[in-house]
Amino acid sequence: MYDCSNICEDLMKIKPVVSRPVKIAVIGAGNRADKYLEYARRYPGRLQLVAVVELNELRRRAMADRFGLPEDRRYVNYDDFFADRVEADMVLVSTPENAHFDPAIKAIDAGYHLLLEKPIAQRLDECREIARRARERGVRVGVCHVLRYHPYFAKIRELVASGEFGRIVSVNHIASVGLDRATHSYVRGIFRRVREANPILLAKCCHDIDFLLWLTRSRCSKLSSFGSLQWFRAENAPAGAGERCLDCKIEPQCPFSARDLYYVRRDWVASFDVPEGMTLDDAILEELRTGLFGRCVYRCDNDVVDRQLLSMEMDDAVVVSLSMEMFSNDDFRRTHIWMTGGEIDGDERTLRVRKFRGGYERTYDFSDIAGQSFHAGADLYLIDDFIQALYDPDHVFLTSIEDSIESHRICYEAERSRRTGETIRMDE
Ligand SMILES: NC(=O)c1ccc[n+]([C@@H]2O[C@H](COP(=O)([O-])OP(=O)(O)OC[C@H]3O[C@@H](n4cnc5c(N)ncnc54)[C@H](O)[C@@H]3O)[C@@H](O)[C@H]2O)c1
Numbered sequence: 001m002y003d004c005s006n007i008c009e010d011l012m013k014i015k016p017v018v019s020r021p022v023k024i025a026v027i028g029a030g031n032r033a034d035k036y037l038e039y040a041r042r043y044p045g046r047l048q049l050v051a052v053v054e055l056n057e058l059r060r061r062a063m064a065d066r067f068g069l070p071e072d073r074r075y076v077n078y079d080d081f082f083a084d085r086v087e088a089d090m091v092l093v094s095t096p097e098n099a100h101f102d103p104a105i106k107a108i109d110a111g112y113h114l115l116l117e118k119p120i121a122q123r124l125d126e127c128r129e130i131a132r133r134a135r136e137r138g139v140r141v142g143v144c145h146v147l148r149y150h151p152y153f154a155k156i157r158e159l160v161a162s163g164e165f166g167r168i169v170s171v172n173h174i175a176s177v178g179l180d181r182a183t184h185s186y187v188r189g190i191f192r193r194v195r196e197a198n199p200i201l202l203a204k205c206c207h208d209i210d211f212l213l214w215l216t217r218s219r220c221s222k223l224s225s226f227g228s229l230q231w232f233r234a235e236n237a238p239a240g241a242g243e244r245c246l247d248c249k250i251e252p253q254c255p256f257s258a259r260d261l262y263y264v265r266r267d268w269v270a271s272f273d274v275p276e277g278m279t280l281d282d283a284i285l286e287e288l289r290t291g292l293f294g295r296c297v298y299r300c301d302n303d304v305v306d307r308q309l310l311s312m313e314m315d316d317a318v319v320v321s322l323s324m325e326m327f328s329n330d331d332f333r334r335t336h337i338w339m340t341g342g343e344i345d346g347d348e349r350t351l352r353v354r355k356f357r358g359g360y361e362r363t364y365d366f367s368d369i370a371g372q373s374f375h376a377g378a379d380l381y382l383i384d385d386f387i388q389a390l391y392d393p394d395h396v397f398l399t400s401i402e403d404s405i406e407s408h409r410i411c412y413e414a415e416r417s418r419r420t421g422e423t424i425r426m427d428e
Pocket of ligand 1: 027028029030031032033053054055056059076077078094095096097099117118119144145146190203271
């Protein structure tokens with residue numbers, strides 16, 4: 001067994017040479033922005049926050065205070081920020097999924113380099129428009145596909161690309177969302193509705209599809225997809241289920257209890273704002289009494305599917321299957337790659353490689369970094385890579401918008417296939 005726990009540290013040692021900190025403005029100072037700004041906290045000589053745009057006053061103040069921003073660099077509205085022509089090199093757009101296109105286009109038109117949270121936009125023509133405008137304006141656009149920077153996923157890619165195991169024949173990839181993440185994000189929370197967010201394949205699995213394209217290095221020629229919202233619907237509410245977990249008779253037995261998730265286990269509470277004068281306990285109880293997250297899972301206004309399959313045939317005849325599963329305690333990904341000379345399989349903790357001839361077998365141990373914060377450092381490597389790309393025009397940023405558009409196209413077409421029951425030919 002090969003210990004891989006030091007891979008993160010090794011990756012962070014390779015630093016771009018910068019003559020001054022890159023100036024970043026953030027639009028949408030929520031959970032993701034906070035993760036990426038850890039880079040500015042650790043390396044102030046490389047990245048400097050110069051403005052924040054955020055609707056929510058608590059979050060705006062928290063981020064601005066942490067970085068000592070003056071009052072006139074704290075914005076509620078991004079149009080005011082663009083009107084001020086703030087001196088910055090790049091803008092991070094990390095607003096919710098239905099609010100990417102407009103600020104992204106405005107950032108590009110203002111001449112800022114753009115780091116954009118996934119998904120790029122809600123429609124394929126909007127994704128393409130962002131890429132086109134960026135080319136015209138000569139600015140860089142990166143999309144935050146963090147799996148490409150994750151040591152475990154990067155290792156899989158490296159092993160496949162080494163050619164030691166021959167060519168890929170087929171791939172099976174399971175994205176286990178896990179019940180807690182599923183009920184928090186896709187049943188009660190901000191990704192629960194297609195119109196305000198996106199189909200779940202785009203919202204959750206565009207990373208997986210991006211990884212599968214990156215891994216196979218081929219294009220999808222044909223796909224079909226299946227799935228529906230089967231379980232989290234009103235007609236499945238058991239007898240005695242209340243409107244909210246706090247007033248529910250069967251809450252003590254319910255595996256989807258919000259009271260158990262937030263109040264007892266204290267999981268997924270980072271997105272709850274704690275106003276001044278309140279404790280986290282108060283904030284959780286208030287949320288359970290009146291907020292989105294206290295609702296019974298059978299009585300929400302969710303419409304995204306609760307499991308989905310995607311089958312793809314690639315243009316080099318490789319076949320790929322992706323399965324998005326919510327009904328699982330696992331909150332990680334499993335991948336099995338069958339190749340002409342051997343096979344590779346892993347679950348983010350261990351990665352096993354075997355060759356058919358000669359009994360060669362090797363196992364890599366990623367258990368120390370699995371579940372580590374910042375996606376095991378990937379969030380920070382991504383920022384590092386983007387900074388390097390801004391300093392060096394020849395540097396190829398790993399998650400370009402062009403690659404990302406291809407994975408998004410698959411997501412939009414998979415949704416069409418799921419809805420119509422058709423197999424989609426991607427060249428049509
Ligand atoms: N790359 C990843 O691994 C990853 C993981 C989770 C989420 N995401 C994506 O990141 C994006 C943000 O997700 P999050 O989890 O940070 O959400 P979040 O809700 O924590 O943060 C979004 C913030 O944007 C603010 N906001 C909304 N509209 C705004 C506007 N018009 N102007 C300024 N601020 C506005 C909200 O008040 C909120 O604070 C989403 O697109 C999501 O899909 C990416």
